[in-house]
Amino acid sequence: MxxxxxxxxxxxxxxxxxxxxxxxxxxxxxxxxxxxxxxxxxxxxxxxxxxxxxxxxxxxxxxxxxxxxxxxxxxxxxxxxxxxxxxxxxxxxxxxxxxxxxxxxxxxxxxxxxxxxxxxxxPFSIGFIHRYTPSFQYAKQLIDENAIGKIRYIDVKYQQSFGAPFYETPYLWRYDQKISGTGALGDLGAHMIDSARFFVGEFESVTALMKTFIENRVDPATGEEREVLVDDFTSIQAELKNHVVGNFITTRNAVGSANQLEVTIYGDAGTLNVNIERPDEVRLCIKDSDEEPVWKTVEVPEEHRNKSVLRDFASLIIDGEHSNVPSFVDGYNSQLVIESVIQSVENGQLVKLDREEK
Incomplete structure (x- = not known):
């Protein structure tokens, strides 16, 4: 700076x-x-x-x-x-x-x-903190360097377990539609959407399914059950920029998943996998010899280990510069995807997006 x-x-x-x-x-x-x-x-x-x-x-x-x-x-x-x-x-x-x-x-x-x-x-930024995970930063570099060739398909899942029945999670604000708007979609799905936009580009169309598994939860303030009107599970199929196909699943009811945001990107020359639970490694399957391609684990270089949304935000304010801080447009376009997912579920049809360009 x-x-x-x-x-x-x-x-x-x-x-x-x-x-x-x-x-x-x-x-x-x-x-x-x-x-x-x-x-x-x-x-x-x-x-x-x-x-x-x-x-x-x-x-x-x-x-x-x-x-x-x-x-x-x-x-x-x-x-x-x-x-x-x-x-x-x-x-x-x-x-x-x-x-x-x-x-x-x-x-x-x-x-x-x-x-x-x-x-x-x-100066504005939005808290898409997971794009700053070291493995995500390195994966972005590899994609920009065409390490896996032309991208065809991205698979993203963000799963947590705290909503599963045996945890008896009460009726928190995250389950109140008037406060949260959506459930897993806005809470975790927003990070899935940003990850895909970060790696691949904008969403062109979506179709979706949303479900509420646990329809009533106990309000700790009253001891009485309250109806849950937000989603416990959302699945999205999408087409992104350059005809990349996307598959997305998010839920807070996946037993065994602590905080699992995992992205797998399939290209013509190989496949790349990252997971925020393994922040310092990227898994690659690339054909770099005459032999059949095999999975290998690559350690993230040191240069990608000290980045954060707040550091870039401070740089934006002080110098008017930043590396890849999530911008106002990132927040707006992410909201447009969320809204399109809801619209798809309500209408039972594919929704094409009219988005804000960067």
Whole structure:
């Protein structure tokens, strides 16, 4: 980066995922945690004491932290129904923001943000953190170098197990359609969509299936069962740029899958496989001799091991440059795919996408 400037980050949302970003902030020399915000005053004070954040930089109102003159950028880690509101406030206050995914609750929100952003653009990133997994970064290099030849087919699955019946997972906000919008699709599927766009290119069309396996879960606040209206499982078949065929499956009910985002890409000259549970290795099956191609495991070079969305976001703010930080357009186009999947399920037909070009 071109200067010695250190950015003060305002962190909105102090739930479980905020721990990831707090730890990440501490590893990047150009940013520091400057302020925190959450609706839970007790949690704000607890985290404030742990992080050495003074009372004057502890907020419970998002409007106040976004308007603060002491803050250089916002990182928002909040439930899905708050994403669009926070991004809108940041645009209106000309405050750089890195927002968690999904981009919005629906295309109405997404289109509104697009209009505001085009009128008054700001440094923006969206939390597609998995494209920064070292193996994903190296795989992207191999694809760009044509290591597996012309790509024909991409297979992606993102599976977790916490929703399986024997875990007795209660009715959390992720199961509340008014807060989450969708279930596995927006939670995990958004990362599948970004991975495919990162490696291959834009989606051209989708057909999909969505299912709710566990139709009722116990609300811990009342002890009563509440109906679950979001998906436990989504399957997508798609055509992407250059006629690449895609197959996608996501669920939070896959027993034995801890946090399994796995991508396999099939080309004319070979196949490539990456998995975020194996962050430092790429599996390749490439014909590089007269013998039959065989699978081999390749270690990720050191140059790909210290990248992160926040590091690139800081570079974007300070220098106006970045490597491959997920942009506003990435967030918008991902939302368009999600909306098209829902539309396909509702109408029982293939949906062609009209997307925003980069």
């Amino acid at each position: 071109g200067t010695n400037k250190i950015l003060n980050i305002g962190l909105i949302g102090l739930g479980g995922m905020s721990n990831y970003y707090k730890n990440l902030i501490s590893t990047i020399e150009t940013i520091r945690l400057g302020a925190i915000c959450d609706v839970n005053q007790e949690l704000v004070d607890k985290v404030g004491e742990e992080e050495g954040i003074g009372q004057e930089r502890r907020f419970i109102q998002i409007e106040d932290i976004i308007a603060s003159s002491d803050i250089d950028a916002i990182v928002a880690v909040v439930p899905n129904n708050m994403h669009a509101k926070i991004v809108e406030l940041c645009i209106k206050n000309k405050m750089p923001i890195m927002s968690e995914k999904p981009f919005a609750m629906n295309m109405e929100e997404a289109d509104h943000l697009k209009k505001l952003y085009e009128e008054s653009p700001i």
